Structures are given as structure tokens and as C-alpha cells.
Amino acid sequence: MPENKVRILLRNPFCRAVVISKRPLMREGLQIVMRETVAESSQILLANYFDLTSEILDKVDVVMLELDSSQQEILEQCDYLNYLKSKSQHVRWIFILPLYLRNIAVERLLTANTSLLSLHEPTSSIIEHIFNNTDDIERISKYLLLGQAEQASVNDMVKMSLTFSECRVLRLISKGWKLVQIATLLEKNYKTVSAQKKSAMRRLEIKTDAEMYAWIFSDHGKRELNIPPYNQ
Numbered sequence: 001m002p003e004n005k006v007r008i009l010l011r012n013p014f015c016r017a018v019v020i021s022k023r024p025l026m027r028e029g030l031q032i033v034m035r036e037t038v039a040e041s042s043q044i045l046l047a048n049y050f051d052l053t054s055e056i057l058d059k060v061d062v063v064m065l066e067l068d069s070s071q072q073e074i075l076e077q078c079d080y081l082n083y084l085k086s087k088s089q090h091v092r093w094i095f096i097l098p099l100y101l102r103n104i105a106v107e108r109l110l111t112a113n114t115s116l117l118s119l120h121e122p123t124s125s126i127i128e129h130i131f132n133n134t135d136d137i138e139r140i141s142k143y144l145l146l147g148q149a150e151q152a153s154v155n156d157m158v159k160m161s162l163t164f165s166e167c168r169v170l171r172l173i174s175k176g177w178k179l180v181q182i183a184t185l186l187e188k189n190y191k192t193v194s195a196q197k198k199s200a201m202r203r204l205e206i207k208t209d210a211e212m213y214a215w216i217f218s219d220h221g222k223r224e225l226n227i228p229p230y231n232q
Contacts, residue, residue: 013038015131018056020046021066024176025227026096029213030064030126036210037127049081057088062130066119067097067105074101078108085111092137094129096121102144110139118143123214162224166200169193171225174216 015038019030027045034041044056049065057063069077085093093114097105105116115129118141129137162170172182183193197212206212215221 013131014040015062016042016044016060017062017064017130018044018046018052018060019064020049020052021096022047022068023066025174025213025216026066028176029174029217030123030130032213033123033127033210034130036208038131041131049077049084052084054087057084057091060091062092062094063088064094064096064126064130067095067101069101074104075108078104081109085113089113094126096126097144099144106140115139115141116144117141120219123217162200162203163196165196166203167225169196170200170212170216171227173197173212174225174227 015034017034019027021027027047031043031045034043044060046052052063065081067074067077081093085091091113093109093111094117095105095109095114096117096119098119102116110116115137116139117126117129121141121143125141125143168186169182172185173179177185179193179197180190183190186193201207201212204212204215206215216225216227
């Protein structure tokens, strides 16, 4: 079964979240999954945490921030992030980070209202953390503690054979491209590109865009499509 069909407990279905990531895939993908999970939820999408203002923090429940800095840069970022946290005691912070930043994040960022998740975290786990901003939620992800890029999804254990054209379309979608833009780039008509997307979804046994983004987010999806961190 696709990962995002896992039953998720929602303690805060009307969650107001800020999603901060340099990657359009992370921002727009999570927005789609959140809206399909609970239509009443709301999202603010930012590419840089410097755009996070006090006015925004006053209006949200959760901040989800993807960290991709070097170890030196993260030390400087932590000071500013802790300043923002001190000004927004009601906000729960979720940091998604690579393994090499784990120890620094534990030392500098981990507090009672903070969760640290792995860069390889299943989408269902990210969604559960966003909608369950309570004190008993997991503070350090088991995926981060184990230092492994394994997924809980059975779907990720199976090798999915996509065609080159299907992979190319999904890879461009992961970068934030719309189908009409992809058609123009590849010099194909819209119907052809749309058919390739639908063919890929049938092959992966997924039916909605939310499921598609969940698969692209997954460890197996990123490896299959050769997108970060697997193309480095």
C-alpha cells in the first residue's frame, strides 16, 4: 500500500503550519498531502527561514523547517532559530535534517516543543508530527537515531520499474514543474505528458497526487528518480 494510506492520528486537524524548504518538492508536496489529509488545515510556504516573521509565527501552530546547511553554517543558524523559538512559545518546531547534523541539532535545537526528523522520514511520520503538536509526540525520530535511510512502507521494499519517460516526468514534477511547462520543455503535447504521469501512477499503484508526492518523498522514490540525496 502507498505510504500515506497508513492510518494517522490527528489531534489537531485544523493545524496551521509553515513549511520552510529550499526545495519546491518539499514545500508543495507537503501542502498537497496536508490538504488531502485534512482540507481545513492551512499552510504557509517559505523558501527561506529568514522570511519567517513574528506576524507569521503569531498565526501558526507548527513550523516545519528542512535544514540542509554545512556544520559550520548550522551553528550560526541555531542562534537565530532559538531566538525565534523564544518569541513563539505556543509554536511546535519540526526540523528535518540529514544525519550529519543530528548531534548539533540535539545539542542546540532540541527542546520540549521541538521534534527532530530524518531527511529520509516517511511522509506519514512527517504528517503525524505536524498534526499532533502535543508534548507526548516523538521528539527524536527513530530513523534519525538509527542513522538509517529505511522506510516503514512496504511499497518501498518493492522495486518499481518505471520507463525513462515516466521517470523524467516525475523528476520534473518533483522540482515544482507543472505538466504544461514539462510539455513545453520536452517539446511534447500536454496529453502525452499527462498520459506518462498517469501511466507512472498506475505502475506504482497510486491514485492521487498526494500519493504520488508521498512516493516521490520516500527513500525508494528519491533513489528511483535519482534526486537528492541519491544523486550526490
